[in-house]
Amino acid sequence: MTQNNSTKMLRVVLLISTIVSLVYGLGFFLIPGILVTISKGNPVDFGWLRWPGGILISLGIGALLASRNVAKQGVFVTTISLGYLFAGLGLLYSWLLNEYSAATWFIALPTIVVLVVSALLWWSRQRAKDIL
Numbered sequence: 289m290t291q292n293n294s295t296k297m298l299r300v301v302l303l304i305s306t307i308v309s310l311v312y313g314l315g316f317f318l319i320p321g322i323l324v325t326i327s328k329g330n331p332v333d334f335g336w337l338r339w340p341g342g343i344l345i346s347l348g349i350g351a352l353l354a355s356r357n358v359a360k361q362g363v364f365v366t367t368i369s370l371g372y373l374f375a376g377l378g379l380l381y382s383w384l385l386n387e388y389s390a391a392t393w394f395i396a397l398p399t400i401v402v403l404v405v406s407a408l409l410w411w412s413r414q415r416a417k418d419i420l
Contacts, residue, residue, distance in 0.1 A: 294415040295358055298365070301412040302355035305368060305405050306348045312398065313344025329390030347371065362420030365413045372406035 315323050320337035347368055354361040379399040382388050388395050413420065 294412070295419060298358045298412040298416040299355045301405075301408045302351045302358070302365070305372065305409060306351040306355065308401060308405055309344045309348030309351060313341045313346075313348055316341030317345060327390035327394040329388065329394065358416060359419045362413070362417075365409065365420060369406055369409040369413060372402045372409060376403035376406055 316337040318341070320332075320334040320341070323337070324332055324334075350364060351368060354364050358365075376399055379395055379402065383392075383395045383399055
């Protein structure tokens with residue numbers, strides 16, 4: 289695989305992670321009440337959703353910035369890959385142990401999305417390891 293193709297793949301995956309981070313981050317940060325209502329879950333203090341929303345927004349912005357020049361971004365790519373992996377595993381754990389009160393689709397969708405994004409990040413990171 290040429291360096292250009294591996295760089296392009298990493299950029300695309302970073303842009304996908306940007307979209308996922310910003311969608312969930314902006315939702316949690318700006319409209320947590322609407323998300324809780326849509327989920328049909330138990331009420332929660334919105335502060336518990338706003339602070340991870342802010343973190344997700346910053347990771348989305350970081351992924352966007354890293355996608356512009358992926359060279360030497362190995363630490364960031366590894367960090368965001370781990371973040372998506374741990375988020376997915378945490379969601380999967382809660383889903384399997386029935387630790388949520390919301391509609392199943394509201395935990396299933398982000399679980400699948402973040403685990404797929406994590407796998408894509410790890411895969412594209414491996415493909416682009418020569419420039420990272």
